[in-house]
Amino acid sequence: MCSTIGMRWQGQQLGVDDAAALPGLERMDGLVRSVTTPEFADMTFHEVLCKSALNRVPGASAMPFDWTVNPYRGCGHQCVYCFARKTHEYLDLDYGADFDSQIVVKINVADVLRTELRRGSWAREPVMLGTNTDPYQRAEGRYRLMPDIIGALTENATPFSILTKGTLLRRDLPLLTEAAQHVRVSLAMSIAVFDDALQHAIEPGTPSAEARLETVRAATAAGFRVTVFLMPILPHLTDSIPALDDALARIRAAGAARVVYGALHLRPGAKQWFLQWLEREHPHLVSSYRGLYPGVASQAPKAYRTWLGRRMQPLLRMHRLDGWDEDDHPRGRPQPGLAARSAGQVVAPRGLGPVRGTGGTASTRPRVAPASEPTLF
Numbered sequence: 001m002c003s004t005i006g007m008r009w010q011g012q013q014l015g016v017d018d019a020a021a022l023p024g025l026e027r028m029d030g031l032v033r034s035v036t037t038p039e040f041a042d043m044t045f046h047e048v049l050c051k052s053a054l055n056r057v058p059g060a061s062a063m064p065f066d067w068t069v070n071p072y073r074g075c076g077h078q079c080v081y082c083f084a085r086k087t088h089e090y091l092d093l094d095y096g097a098d099f100d101s102q103i104v105v106k107i108n109v110a111d112v113l114r115t116e117l118r119r120g121s122w123a124r125e126p127v128m129l130g131t132n133t134d135p136y137q138r139a140e141g142r143y144r145l146m147p148d149i150i151g152a153l154t155e156n157a158t159p160f161s162i163l164t165k166g167t168l169l170r171r172d173l174p175l176l177t178e179a180a181q182h183v184r185v186s187l188a189m190s191i192a193v194f195d196d197a198l199q200h201a202i203e204p205g206t207p208s209a210e211a212r213l214e215t216v217r218a219a220t221a222a223g224f225r226v227t228v229f230l231m232p233i234l235p236h237l238t239d240s241i242p243a244l245d246d247a248l249a250r251i252r253a254a255g256a257a258r259v260v261y262g263a264l265h266l267r268p269g270a271k272q273w274f275l276q277w278l279e280r281e282h283p284h285l286v287s288s289y290r291g292l293y294p295g296v297a298s299q300a301p302k303a304y305r306t307w308l309g310r311r312m313q314p315l316l317r318m319h320r321l322d323g324w325d326e327d328d329h330p331r332g333r334p335q336p337g338l339a340a341r342s343a344g345q346v347v348a349p350r351g352l353g354p355v356r357g358t359g360g361t362a363s364t365r366p367r368v369a370p371a372s373e374p375t376l377f
Helices: 083-091 097-101 109-117 139-143 146-155 167-179 196-202 209-221 241-253 270-281 283-292 302-318
Strands: 033-035 044-048 054-056 067-069 102-106 127-129 160-164 185-190 227-233 258-263 322-325
Touching: 044 139, 054 109, 083 270, 097 102, 102 139, 109 146, 127 146, 146 167, 160 167, 167 185, 167 209, 185 209, 196 270, 209 241, 227 241, 241 302, 258 302, 270 283, 302 322
Parallel strands: 044 102, 067 127, 127 160, 160 185, 185 227, 227 258, 258 322
Antiparallel strands: 033 044, 054 067
């Protein structure tokens, strides 16, 4: 069943750039259709032909990498706190329910990516997937964009990293294992909430924490050194010592190699949506959160982040986990263990990879990076 929904791009003229459009959607030189299916109740998929696949991260960004690929916009995970929510406003959609249910699908993203990677100017810099919306959200079960994206990156000797909350990653582990024979591949699983009731309330479209831990186990068994992103840590909800201790114990038992943690960020769009949720679910915490994130502030106060670090570090040592605060590796700061560019080597970006792979030399068992080598951040 198909339906048509009026959004910004449907008013564009063919061949005319729209500076307000999302990366890859500036020019609609192809067919657009909006699809609803019984298998995905209350969701609409907007299939688009994108013009570009590689997105350069702005130099002013705090992200410690330079290139991303985002096959989807919007996300069925429905995480109340998701920082990417405001991007939906560029499509004349809202940052709340529309972000959760109106999913933009770049159906030709792999073909466009191959074209871009084959250009002589492409320096085979590492590419990150999962920084804006999740490449293994539920829509991936229908569209299967990731296998061709992985293939395009591998064929063109481009190292890449994946950050996801989606257990669909397990489907592609054989393909990722093969890719890691030729390029550096980093895998990370995001698990913010380990209490089932809270997880269902605050990120209702995500797999359970245990299902994600099983995916960590499967990736570890396949030979990857998996990072777990224990973030966002939610003040007064997931930052107690018992909650953090339980999370780290389960992460360790799943075989993860390292943990990246960080306090909740509340960027515009996400902030309003999160505070509405908090007023419904935990009204007694609203005043505290308004104190922690006053006015337009999006980051927890430095004092809170320092307090959280002092709480986390002894627990990380106790559970024998390598780990660090996301604030420890800002963009542009040299990171330990990064490879220098030379013939036959793949260069890691600031804090990105390697986890698995030989940088171009095939073997029956790819090299396992030592613990000192960073991944993702």
